[in-house]
Amino acid sequence: xxxxxxxxxxxxxxxxxxxxxxxxxxxxxxxxxxxxxxxxxxxxxxxxxxxxxxxxxxxxxxxxxxxxxxxxxxxxxxxxxxxxxxxxxxxxxxxxxxxxxxxxxxxxxxxxxxxxxxxxxxxxxxxxxxxxxxxxxxxxxxxxxxxxxxxxxxxxxxxxxxxxxxxxxxxxxxxxxxxxxxxxxxxxxxxxxxxxxxxxxxxxxxxxxxxxxxxxxxxxxxxxxxxxxxxxxxxxxxxxxxxxxxxxxxxxxxxxxxxxxxxxxxxxxxxxxxxxxxxxxxxxxxxxxxxxxxx
DNA sequence: GTCCAGGCTTTCC
DNA sequence: GGAAAGCCTGGA
Numbered sequence: 001x002x003x004x005x006x007x008x009x010x011x012x013x014x015x016x017x018x019x020x021x022x023x024x025x026x027x028x029x030x031x032x033x034x035x036x037x038x039x040x041x042x043x044x045x046x047x048x049x050x051x052x053x054x055x056x057x058x059x060x061x062x063x064x065x066x067x068x069x070x071x072x073x074x075x076x077x078x079x080x081x082x083x084x085x086x087x088x089x090x091x092x093x094x095x096x097x098x099x100x101x102x103x104x105x106x107x108x109x110x111x112x113x114x115x116x117x118x119x120x121x122x123x124x125x126x127x128x129x130x131x132x133x134x135x136x137x138x139x140x141x142x143x144x145x146x147x148x149x150x151x152x153x154x155x156x157x158x159x160x161x162x163x164x165x166x167x168x169x170x171x172x173x174x175x176x177x178x179x180x181x182x183x184x185x186x187x188x189x190x191x192x193x194x195x196x197x198x199x200x201x202x203x204x205x206x207x208x209x210x211x212x213x214x215x216x217x218x219x220x221x222x223x224x225x226x227x228x229x230x231x232x233x234x235x236x237x238x239x240x241x242x243x244x245x246x247x248x249x250x251x252x253x254x255x256x257x258x259x260x261x262x263x264x265x266x267x268x269x270x271x272x273x274x275x276x277x278x279x280x281x282x283x284x285x286x287x288x289x290x291x292x293x294x295x
Numbered sequence: 296g297t298c299c300a301g302g303c304t305t306t307c308c
Numbered sequence: 309g310g311a312a313a314g315c316c317t318g319g320a
Binding site: 179 | 303304
């Protein structure tokens, strides 16, 4: 993909960017460490860097960074090499997705850090987004490293597997509001730290093989593994089925009380290698519109 | 082997 | 008081 880039004063401006709407990208539930500022911009910490993102008319402004960081970190993180226009044209052949895409037209799927993503989605199980965000922030403050201060707020890295593997379960539970998931987090960190599960091998595996490996981690089931594959390993055929996707799929495509596995199978057959993108448009549409929710 | 009920921390609506 | 980007365990 070609972009017009301007570098100036610790900022990168991408002129006339297509298919990138900060609200859609950062509030569609794929990432939990984007914080909205008073001016409507968003700040995150990723790969040991703090970055602020703002859309001004058709331009995207990345602040607190430079050209080499943009090339080495942010270009891949924001999935800027992928042509979302082409993906949207293909998926819009389905009238329901056409509607969902109109609603979340600026969604992109980020390429996030594997370990942080695994732990984040273990925390997400049977949980709510505000509390998930709070737990991840607490874990970072308690066990991560201070990285930078931006706009008066201090940012901490997410701790690595070695650090989390050596924390007492009770302490993790009490200090970070993760509840009964504490034992899953510590056990998973141990298995990864001791290379009992080698997550570095996952990019070389098929989506199915990778999923079987990830599901050996405690606290990682079918849904969490799909999220990790889609959001951290660029496996774009993964289709996480959570309560909202179950509702929206049953509402528009299938009958009530369809089994989760049958929803996955149907979705992969329908959307193929674009299933993960379809999932993200549908999830955002369903949650924002409250599709199928009880009143 | 598959399927299902019940339990799980705590917050949010 | 029910639900929340579910998973684990035990039993049929």
